[in-house]
Amino acid sequence: MSATIDIDANRTLLNRYRFVLHGTMHTLAGWLxxxxxxxxxxxxxxxxWECAQHVNALYLRLREIQSPAFQPPPDEALVHLMAELPHAPDEFGIALAWQDVIVPDLIRALEHHENATFPNSDQPSVYAAHHILLDLRDQQKRLHLVIETARAEGRIKADAETWRDYVQVLLDAAGGVSGNGSRAVTPTSAPACRHAFETPREARRDERFTRPGADEELMPDEADYDRHTVEEFERYSTEMLAAETVAVVMHSFPRMPWGFQFDSARHLYDEVRHCLMGFEWMRQRGFDPFNSPQYLHIFTWRTQFPPVMQYCLLTMGNEVHAFPYRHRRVEEHKKTGDALSEQFVRYDIADETQHVRFGKRWLPEMLKHVGEPKSTDDYVAATISVWENEYKTGKLSLNVE
Known part of the structure; x- marks a missing residue:
């Protein structure tokens, strides 16, 4: 079969896929x-995180066939689609728009692409498309289960369905992700359920979480191994807070270099995995993680500061200072023969080491980006002073506007 996608069409298509995945990555970060x-x-x-992997795969190919690698597509309808996507009425509106509308069309486009381009000359594109498809198909299965469970529980409201249908019309107006489909007329107005997106200042949990605030008791002394370890992994189960902070920072800096966005997506998902690690540990030991205190006020406290300071509080505050404690815990878990706890903490140390590297790499760039007059060292010192006086003491100042 002769190829039907030449190199010029290839550039256009890969850039459209990249644009949709890149925009979705930022939208989902804002919604997390x-x-x-x-x-x-x-x-x-x-x-x-998977969107970031896919964008990066496309970036590595695009930089070989066009310059600059990232270019806004010359298609107002596609740009409008991605600009509208964040304004969903609720979390299931955004999930349905991604799962039921964008992903199926992206899969169709990529399936065609890997078979219609030059199989040898354009093998790097074929490889990227093939591996993106593997992830998207698996993602569909997982999200389908989440959505259908929510539907059975009556959690998906009419507004979410309306938003999904609106996004479908917008995608049709763009000729699909590929732009090669027949184009519908762009709607002149959005549905009434459209809710203008605002960067979140509070983190939400569902009704299964019984304790949104802080633990009223002090953490047991490390000498009390059993009780302290329960608290240790209960704290891991709350690390979604860190993921949510990185999400806000990531969403707030869409024009930072791609390397920052790529690293931030990994940082964010690491924290999600740490949360799940805590859930896994607690369930194996007979505890219900939904009864753990969530410390949601910490997210609210961080979000009152500029995003660059939030990032500094997390990477140069929480993460830099955690290592002595983590290493002590590894040794204690070894002494007691608790292999699961030891392995979990060692993986956490590996991730947190990388997060500190991210902070040291990107904080100077972020400060330049926002025009901060302080040097990086002075800015970090001032931020750590806030972290020590408020976060470490638990005396968080909350400025409620």
């Missing part, structure tokens, strides 16, 4: 904190 359903929140976190 305000999505209450735990299973959906976890899937959105994974989808953000």
């Amino acid at each position: 904190p305000q999505s209450a359903t735990f299973e959906l929140k976890c899937e959105l976190g994974r989808a953000i």
Whole structure:
């Protein structure tokens, strides 16, 4: 079979796929904190990371066949679609728009692409398309289960369905993800359920979480191994807070270099995995993680500061200072023969080491990006002073507007 996608069409198509995945990544990051359903929140976190993997695969190919690699597509309808996507009425509106509308069309486009381009000359594109398809098909299965469970529980409202249908019309107006489909007329107005997106200032949890606030008791002393370890992994189960902070930061800096966005997507999903690690540990030991205190006020406290300061509080505050404690815990778990706890903490140390590297790499760039007059060292020192005086003491100042 002769190829039907030449190199010029290839550039256009790969850039459209990249644009949709890139925009979705930022949209889902904005929605992560305000999505209450735990299973959906976890899937959105994974989808953000997978979108970043897919954008990066396309970036590596695009930079070989066009310059610059990232270019806005010359299609107002596609640009309008991605600009409208964040304004969903609720978390299931955004999930349905992605799962039921964009992903199926993207799969169709990629399936055609891997068979219609030059199989040898364009093998790098074929390879990228093939592996993106593997992820998207698996993602569909996981999200389908989450959505159908929510539907059976009556959690998906009419507004979410209306939003999904609106996004379908917008996609049709763009000729689909590929732009090669027949084009419908772009709607002149959005449905009444459209809710203008605002960067979240509060994190949400579903009704299964019984304790949104802080633990009123002090953490047991490390010498009390059993009780302290329960609390240790209960704290891991709340690390969605860190993912939500990274999500806000990531969403707030769409024009930072691609490397920052790629690293942030990984950072975000690492924290989702740490949360799930805590859930797994607690369930194996007979505890219900939904009864754990969630410390949601910490997210609210962080979001009152500029996004660059939020990032600094997390990477140069929480993460830099955690290592002595984590290493002590590894040794204690070894002494008691608790292999599961030891392995979990060692993986956490590996992830957090990378997160600190991210912070040291990107904070100077972020400060330049926002025009901060302080040097990086001075800015970090001032931020750590806030972290020590408020976060470490638990005396959080909340400025409620």
